[in-house]
Amino acid sequence: MAIASGASGASDVNCLEFKLPDLGEGLTEAEIVRWLVEIGDVVAVDQPVVEVETAKALVEVPCPYAGMVTARFGEEGAELPVGSPLLTVTVGPEVGADTGRSASGASGVSGTGAAGAGDSAGASGADDDSSGNVLVGYGTGGAVVARRRRVRVTGGTRTGPVPQPALRAGPVPVISPLVRRLAREHGVDLRELAGSGPDGLILRSDVEQAIRTPAADGTGRAAPVDAGRASEPVTAVAAPISATATATATAAAAGSRVPLRGMRGAVAEKLARSRREIPDATCWVDADATALMAARAAMNAAAGPAVPKISVLALLARVCTAALARFPELNSTVDMEAREIVRLPSVHLGFAAQTERGLVVPVVREADGRTTESLNEEFIRLTEAARSGALTPAELTGGTFTLNNYGVFGVDGSTPIINHPEAAMLGVGRIVPKPWVHEGELAVRQVVQLSLTFDHRVCDGGTAGGFLRYVADCVEQPAVLLRGV
Incomplete structure (x- = not known):
């Protein structure tokens, strides 16, 4: 089990490992399409934490634990087998209090401990009304807030909130996988967009408009937003023109490869x-x-x-x-x-x-x-x-x-x-x-x-x-x- 710095040091703080659950119908693996939380986010019970694609469908996987995310396993695009570690969550009185303040309207979250780390279906840090289910649409928990107050974990010390742009509260209203993929490929943060569709639904035209709108970096395209590094400087390094041209020519000669997964x-x-x-x-x-x-x-x-x-x-x-x-x-x-x-x-x-x-x-x-x-x-x-x-x-x-x-x-x-x-x-x-x-x-x-x-x-x-x-x-x-x- 991976435990990030700052997750230990108190007897009443536990770090629980959430494993990729069995998604049913004999499925044995899933591809990570998009992480919905960052390390340092505080999550509530049954909150979706990752969007995965299986051989059958695209689903959001909710976490059965309430607490602070201390580790993630797998980058976007990686395939994970069922039962492999997905993320770890630190739970305890202090984290539970943070969750209760930041997740108003969510399922009741207490500051108590939870089931053992190997129990991926058990609810922890929640009252009896929380389901602890692992598939969206199968649980009984109420609506949850998709983004929580961020705390930075560095050098064994958990510091205060990290300054970050004002982000949308609640789940991002996007139902089209194509829209999500388009935004990801062009570095558009969907949480910063106001959807023009019914009930604020974000459409493909909204993402395309954001791509066309010049960003603060002057590149003429939406600048990627990493909430986990909002306070850190970003330096762009351009490759030599000759090297880029050579790589492009080589790729064109070899053809492109599309993974069958x-x-x-x-x-x-x-x-x-x-x-x-x-x-x-x-x-x-x-x-x-x-x-x-x-x-x-x-x-x-x-x-x-x-x-x-x-x-x-x-x-x-x-x-x-x-x-x-x-x-x-x-x-x-x-x-x-x-x-x-x-x-x-x-x-x-x-x-x-x-x-x-x-x-x-x-x-x-x-x-x-x-x-x-x-x-x-x-x-x-x-x-x-x-x-x-x-x-x-x-x-x-x-x-x-x-x-x-x-x-x-x-x-x-x-x-x-x-x-x-x-x-x-x-x-x-x-x-x-x-x-x-x-x-x-x-x-x-x-x-x-x-x-x-x-x-x-x-x-x-x-x-x-x-x-x-x-x-x-x-x-x-x-x-x-x-x-x-």
């Missing part, structure tokens, strides 16, 4: 595993979606303007659940060790969603028991969570069949890669007017291409073709769905 790495591994292990095949068909679009327009007109519009994705999801009821072979997985096909009892429908952090596949649970309206509501909720980076690991796993609407990218067709360990994926292209033979005459109709990629181990082409044909029939004649009602 976090969510991007998880997606890459899953796609590669799908190609290695699944003998997939693809069939496709063009369908006349004119009647489906007319049915959607009629449903939305009847519901009124105050009700969320039914999306094409929701209609196709309802078609998929009906088709899977007729062809359950495609709602299955393969256990090669037992040499068995496992047919699954419920349809957990995944859908591909493109976000600022890349492709994610949120899962609608028990989709086969939902109405079209219920499917639509869940798509809206999960899509908003995906774009804000708020999806939980549980919402990104456990799918049994995936619906991929790549038509939103303006393309007609594709050959989807199965989302391992599922057995099939339905791809949907854009719906566009095309010449079509309708009732024996050439007409302009709304046409869509449907592609089904399936695991040839779970079924043969006849089953896959029957599934795809049923989907196409429902698209062309939505009343077909009424046969099974």
Whole structure:
């Protein structure tokens, strides 16, 4: 355990080690995206201290202890395994008093000691109302202040407050990982910005404006602000022009390297595993979606303007659940060790969603028991969570069949890669007017291409073709769905 100077010397002061907690869903490591506290900050129970990216989602990790941060382990961008030290917190009567004065409105913080250093889930220095949970959204503690009074730890002596700029109190209102990354890369302190979005939300345009605004250092860009070194002089050293030019030329010749880690790495591994292990095949068909679009327009007109519009994705999801009821072979997985096909009892429908952090596949649970309206509501909720980076690991796993609407990218067709360990994926292209033979005459109709990629181990082409044909029939004649009602 690392203990900073000044953390010892009194019998009633403890230094507790907070380890990276188990984030669930079998995740074994996480990348540090952004530290939310500095050494010397005083934190409250359940206060977020670090933002990490796992293979599933971007989450803020709250600390179960109240006290002063005396050490941090790992720089931004570093990967840490679950169970490794994350930070240490000094707790005791004096630190607890500082916390109580600076964290008004937070969970009740006392000056007593806490659980042992190895107990990463236990609450210490807090009353019974504090949860001590390690994932944001799972705790019961109240709102906390993100920044506390700073004390400098030097030479074994804890000195008084260090002068620093006036900073925003409370959590920084930023939900977009892209905005956080843009600010970090350009040295913009988000705590000093006033957001122009709803309720003070900091938008990308706010960060870009801060980057364009000349800072005090005269560089023409926002100067990096390190709250931990606010009182120390900063000296900029420019590299020789010739050396810089040489380094740039070398980098250009060698190309750039992008680490495959976090969510991007998880997606890459899953796609590669799908190609290695699944003998997939693809069939496709063009369908006349004119009647489906007319049915959607009629449903939305009847519901009124105050009700969320039914999306094409929701209609196709309802078609998929009906088709899977007729062809359950495609709602299955393969256990090669037992040499068995496992047919699954419920349809957990995944859908591909493109976000600022890349492709994610949120899962609608028990989709086969939902109405079209219920499917639509869940798509809206999960899509908003995906774009804000708020999806939980549980919402990104456990799918049994995936619906991929790549038509939103303006393309007609594709050959989807199965989302391992599922057995099939339905791809949907854009719906566009095309010449079509309708009732024996050439007409302009709304046409869509449907592609089904399936695991040839779970079924043969006849089953896959029957599934795809049923989907196409429902698209062309939505009343077909009424046969099974």
